[in-house]
Amino acid sequence: MNKSEMIDAIAARTDLSKVASAKALDAVIETIVESVAQGEAVTLVGFGSFKASERAAREGKNPKTGAKILIPQTIVPKFAAGATFKARVAGKDE
Template sequence: MNKSELIEALVAKTDMSKAAAGRALDALLETITTTVAKKQDVTLVGFGTFKALKRAARKGKNPRTGEALKIAATTVPKFTPGATFKAAVGKKK
């Protein structure tokens, strides 16, 4: 499912127009992104938690040449699914 298909699903399940559903989805994604960028967690109970995770500097290897290289420390986004979401995805048919 891509973004436009997700907007269509929102329209089908709510009384929103397609434009309003698109704006709501954009606002939700922007809010999650800016909050996690500020190193704050976003927890949606039952769905999951978005957080910023610090990754330490490490040594790597160029797969083409085998040459060793340094990979700098960075902060990456991480999503941890909630129990309800995990149960729904893992449910056997």
């Protein structure tokens, strides 16, 4: 499912127009991204949690030359699925 299909699904499940559904989805995504970028965790009970996580510096290899390179430490977004989401995907929901 892509973003356009998600907007259609939201509109079909609610009394919102496609335009309003698109604005709502954009607002949710933007709010999650801004919060995580500021170091806040975002938890949606039953769905999952978004947070920023530090990835340590590590040694890598240049794929063209094979030379060893140092990949610097960086901050990356992480998502952990909630128990309800995991159970539904596994077909264990009731």
